[in-house]
Amino acid sequence: MTNTPSDNDPSRDNFEREINTDLDDMTDDKPKGMALHTRIVLGLVIGAVAGLSASAIFGADNPSLIWLIDNITAPIGALFLRLLIMTVVPLVFSALVIGVAGVGDPRKIGRIGLKAFGYTLVISAISVVIALTLTNTIRPGERISPETAVALEAEFGGQAAGEMENALIEHPNAPVLTQVIETLVPINPFASVATETPDLLQLMFFALVLGIAATLVKPAVVAPFIRVLEGIYEITVKIIDGIMKMAPYAVAALLFSSTASFGLDLLIALGWFIATVLLGLGIHMFGIYSISVAWLSRISPMEFFSRVKTVMLTAFSTSSSNATLPTAIEVSEENLGVPREINTFVLTIGATMNQNGTALYEGVTVLFLAQLAGVDLGLAEQLAVAYLAILGGIGTAGVPGGSIPFIIVVLASIGVNPGLIAIILGVDRILDMCRTTLNVTGDITAATYVARSEGYRLLGGWK
């Protein structure tokens, strides 16, 4: 179901009523009488409290606790994550082709793409400015004791070595335009998606070409193809609804796994670093996004956050923009009324490119480790870090821990020992949960901005 741009459309009331009914179906679990998001929050709290208590009582390296994580809670979490990611390719492909074929105007598609890309650049730059300002003011790298740093390096050094081996593989230095073309245009669209981490940008490009070409073929010939895709879309949405029913339990398992294997002493040792990251993410989430949705999307920030809370909870517990994409697509269309052709297009670009939390985290982490290593970065180097962090937000894969290889490469390029990444590896997952929440929320702010600027009024938005 798609929105229409007319505010005076008499069918709008029906549209809103219908959408809200769908929403009730999706978010309410009637037999138990508790909304899905409330049950996810419960799962989250229970998982975190149980995990933290278990690690405090038995110790994070207790063999029985490790067995429980390896054999019970981690597999449940992995099942949830894999099921969600399983739906990404059919959902994105069918929704994009249907949406683009429905619009039928390549200029409109181009305009939507440009707006999404422009928004991504500006909002990512803001997140990096916040990162650099906070890290230069708080200077967390100078507040950590050398003994703690040495101990953390020793503890996580092995893991860091593996990460570095993968990250520092030389990439041929092709000219920029060639890189852009190779990033976007698939030689074989089936090969782009026939991997564990499908290339969503290439899939999107193929779907756009197909959708535009479909508008040039006789409607009678194209209609059966579109009907099939509509079937795939509706069926995939039903599958996602089914998967989300297990979300409260899966979220509890995911939270248990990450908190139980995480010693509380790490929180204290890296307290200033963690505080800097969380402060930055908080400012961006509640300051910058609030301004964005109120000013550009014309919706009250409270209303916006309340309508996307299921997406935020899914992002927080999975630490993956890709795994959250199906939920984001569904919620943004059903709860905010962003029309499908804008929704899928902008959210798919967002999941891969608009990662403000990631850009912010990469900025803070590189500066923190440079401070710790005693490397004094001048203005030019800081600007280079800012530029690289913006690129990092655009280029990082939307998977758990996607930032790590990028941080390693940036550290090496500014002359800081990349092995220092070991120091933050122990807290990366917890911070990943928080930055992914920002990433995905930012994608929806982009979708609502583009929809509003194209003349659509959002559900719950101002006139």
Ligand code: ASP
């Ligand atoms: N986990 C993040 C995401 O999926 C990427 C990162 O590691 O920063 O959005």
